[in-house]
Amino acid sequence: MTTNDMDxxxxTLRGSPRETHGQIGLQHGRALRDQIRSQIGIYDTMFQHTSKLSWPEVRAVAKEFQPSLQELVPDIYTEMQGVADGADLDILDIVALNCRSEIALGKFSDGCTTLSWKKSDETRILSQNWDWTATVKKNLAMVSIEQAGKPTIYMVAEAGIVGKIGFNSAGVGxxxxxxxxKPMISSKLPIHVALRLCLESISVNDAVQTLESLGGVASAQHILVADSTKALGLELSPVGNIYLAEDASGLIPHSNHFIENSYVDEPLWLLGSPIRLxxxxxxxQELISHGVHGDTITPALLREKIFSxxxxxxxxxxxxxxxxxxxxxxxxxxxxxxxxxxxxNPSAEVVFGRVGSGEEGPVLKMPWV
Structure with missing residues (x-):
């Protein structure tokens, strides 16, 4: 683990082939023990405000997910147990963090804006601003996960959570x-577990097949997944999915409402979401009209012209x-x-803070070694 005052x-998490997931979880829990405990305090306050649930009640809801996690993703469940052991917490604390998007039935205010852009037939740009309460910023980490027989994962994650936003060495992001x-169905996959499964995949098609074969996700969410040759917007719900393809310009933009998925009851909850989309x-399209394409679609340009x-x-x-x-x-x-x-050679640039505000951090690279 490395850090300084600015970064x-x-x-970096890795395990031996025999004990990979348990070791990865144990390393995670030990290294981020203080941050995980801080996250629990933050979400305790948030759940009480949004759902009138105390942390013991949150853990009781998390227990509903335990059997399906053990059955559907035993390796990832073992990793969660390792995180709990490393942080000296109960497994249900870690399950609750990884199911936090499902437990409160989405009664949060997290709004994010995402974009996939076809750079060429062999490259996609995948990008987003991640919006959430500033209290969790100190508990974010840039994490790499090395597992035998699987691509190496590079992601920005909340402490205690096993899957998030990022990419892997096979070029899947x-x-x-x-x-x-609504609804939420606890016998299905929590969205952060679904993200981890995507990041363990070798292609978009592999990621979709994995999620479908395991019965889908527990709550309505959108995962924008891409590899070098394909991107899909996965408008997921426990009662039916819709997959969005690239438009004629090679774009898939998304915000915090479903564009085509009508399987669920989805009242508009962030008035700014259609406006952001x-x-x-x-x-x-303004950039395209000015001739931006291919190698001119750079991280710096996207930060300056779109994400600021x-x-x-x-x-x-x-x-x-x-x-x-x-x-x-x-x-x-x-x-x-x-x-x-x-x-x-997949890679990423990450900037913490509000880009263009003058108060954002430096440009950080992934991989960072």
Whole structure:
């Protein structure tokens, strides 16, 4: 684990083939013990405010997910147990963190804006601003996971959570948009586990096949997944999925509402979501009209021209805190990631903070070694 005053934690996790997942979890729990405990405190406060659930009650809901995790993803469950052991916590604390998007039925205010852009027939750019309460920023880590027989994962993750936003050495990347919709079915995969499974895949098709073969996800969410030759917007729900293909310009933009999936009851919960979606489409088409394509689609350009955009603030692509909301549910853009997905040398640039604000951190590289 490495860090300094300016950089987030950088954590490399690896295990021997025989004990891979248990060792990876144990390393995670030991290295991020303080951050995991801080996350539990943050979500305890948030659950009480949004759902009137105390942490013991949250753990009771998490227990509903335990049998399906043990059955569907035993290796990942073993990793969660290792995280719990390393942090000296109960397994249900870690299950609760990894099911936090499902437990409160989406009663959070996390809004994110994502974009996939076809750079060439052999490369996709995958990017997003991740918006969430600023209280968790100190508990984010840049994590790499090395597993025998699987691609190496590079992701930005919350402490204690096993899957998030990032890419792997096979050139498969993931972004996430929260959706608020019913129902939630605890016998299916929590979305953060689904993200981890995507990041263990060797292609978009492999990721989709894995999720389908395991019975799908527990709550409505959108995963934008891409590899070097294909991108799909996975509008997922426990009662039916819709997959969005690239448009004629090679784009898949998304925000925090379903575009085509009508299987679930989804009242509009973030008024700025349709505005952000229209805005990112407009900004991308503006760049295309000015001749931006191929190698001119750079992380710096996307940060400057798209992800720093403050139109319709505070619910902008570059999200600002809304001071009218309770402190535990005020969202702002905590980091931006731009992934260059190619099968030979996938990489990413990450900037923590609100890009274009003048207060963001330096440009960080993944892989960082």
């Amino acid at each position: 987030p934690i950088k954590l 993931t972004c996430l948009n929260a959706i608020r919709a 229209a805005r990112i489409k407009y900004l991308a 955009d403050t139109y319709n603030a505070p619910q902008a692509i570059c999200c600002q805190e809304d001071e009218s909301r309770h402190i535990s549910t005020r969202s702002s853009s905590l980091f931006n990631i731009v992934m260059d997905l190619n099968s030979k």
